[in-house]
Amino acid sequence: MGSTPGKSVLSDDEAFSRYVLPEIDMLLRVALSRSRDPADAEDLVQDTLLRAYRGIGGFDGGYPRAWLLTIMRNTQINRGRRRRPTLLRNPDSSQRRHERQEALPSAEAIVVGEAFDATVEDAVARLPARFRHVVELVDIDGLSYREAADALGVPVGTVMSRLHRARHRIRTRLTAAGLVPGSKR
Amino acid sequence: MTLWRRHTVVDRPLTCREVGKLLQRYLDGEVDAPTIAKVAEHLEDCRRCGLEASIYREIKASLARHATVLPETTLARLRRFGELLATEGPADGSRDRGHDAGS
Numbered sequence: 001m002g003s004t005p006g007k008s009v010l011s012d013d014e015a016f017s018r019y020v021l022p023e024i025d026m027l028l029r030v031a032l033s034r035s036r037d038p039a040d041a042e043d044l045v046q047d048t049l050l051r052a053y054r055g056i057g058g059f060d061g062g063y064p065r066a067w068l069l070t071i072m073r074n075t076q077i078n079r080g081r082r083r084r085p086t087l088l089r090n091p092d093s094s095q096r097r098h099e100r101q102e103a104l105p106s107a108e109a110i111v112v113g114e115a116f117d118a119t120v121e122d123a124v125a126r127l128p129a130r131f132r133h134v135v136e137l138v139d140i141d142g143l144s145y146r147e148a149a150d151a152l153g154v155p156v157g158t159v160m161s162r163l164h165r166a167r168h169r170i171r172t173r174l175t176a177a178g179l180v181p182g183s184k185r
Numbered sequence: 186m187t188l189w190r191r192h193t194v195v196d197r198p199l200t201c202r203e204v205g206k207l208l209q210r211y212l213d214g215e216v217d218a219p220t221i222a223k224v225a226e227h228l229e230d231c232r233r234c235g236l237e238a239s240i241y242r243e244i245k246a247s248l249a250r251h252a253t254v255l256p257e258t259t260l261a262r263l264r265r266f267g268e269l270l271a272t273e274g275p276a277d278g279s280r281d282r283g284h285d286a287g288s
Binding site: 013016017020021024027028029033038046049050053117120121135138139141144145160163167170171180181183 | 209210213215236237240241243244245247248249250251252253255256259260262263264266267268270271272274275
C-alpha cells in the first residue's frame with residue numbers, strides 16, 4: 001500500500017468509495033480486537049466511517065489505512081470506551097480445531113499441536129496489556145508495524161520493542177512447558 | 186520498509202548476533218530484499234538460528250490461528266452503511282465535511 005496519486009481529481013464521494021470502503025473489513029477486524037462486544041466494535045467502525053466521510057476532503061490520498069486507523073484510535077478515545085481485549089474472539093473454535101487436525105499428520109502431533117496452541121494462548125492472556133495489544137494487531141490481525149503504530153498512537157520502534165518482548169515471553173512459557181527447547185541466546 | 190538503518194548489508198555472511206537482532210523483523214516481512222537474502226542464507230547454514238526461527242514461525246502461526254472470523258451480518262451492515270454514506274450522505278441529512286476527521 002502506498003501513496004496514490006490523483007486524489008485531487010476525485011469528488012469527495014468518489015474518494016470515500018475508493019479509499020475508505022475497501023478498508024471496512026480491516027476496520028472491523030481491528031475494532032473487534034479492541035472490544036469483546038461485537039456491537040461496540042460495530043459502533044466504533046460506524047463512527048470511524050462517519051468521521052472519515054466528513055474528513056475525506058482534507059485527505060491527500062496517501063496511506064488510507066494509516067489515516068483510517070488514526071481516525072479510529074481518536075474516535076475510540078473520544079468515545080471514552082475502554083479497550084477490552086481478548087485473544088479468543090471467535091466462538092467457533094471447532095472449525096479451527098478441525099483445520100488443525102487436517103494439517104497435522106498424527107494423533108501425537110495433534111496433542112502436541114493443541115498443547116502448543118493452548119500454551120501460546122495462555123501466555124498471551126498473561127501478557128501486560130501494552131504487549132498483548134501489539135501481538136493482537138500484528139500477529140492476529142495482520143497489521144504491519146507502521147499500521148499497528150498508527151492504530152495505537154505510538155512510534156514504530158515501540159511496536160517493535162513490545163512485540164519482540166511479548167514473543168520472547170511466549171517463547172519462555174513454551175520452554176517451561178517443555179514444548180520447545182530453551183534459547184541459547 | 187527497511188528498519189535496519191544503522192547497518193548496511195555486507196558481503197560477508199551475517200553473524201548469529203546480527204541475525205538475532207534481525208530475526209523478528211525478518212519473520213514479519215519488515216526488512217528489505219537484500220536483508221532477507223542474507224538472513225535466509227544464515228538460517229540455512231546455522232542450525233541454532235534455524236531452530237530459533239522455526240520456533241518463532243510456529244508461534245506466529247499459532248497466533249494467526251486465533252484470527253477473528255468476521256461476522257458476516259455485521260460486515261454486511263457496515264458495508265451498506267458505507268455505501269449509503271458515499272451515495273446519500275449521513276442519515277441525519279448533513280453532508281457537511283472538512284472537519285473532525287482524526288480529531
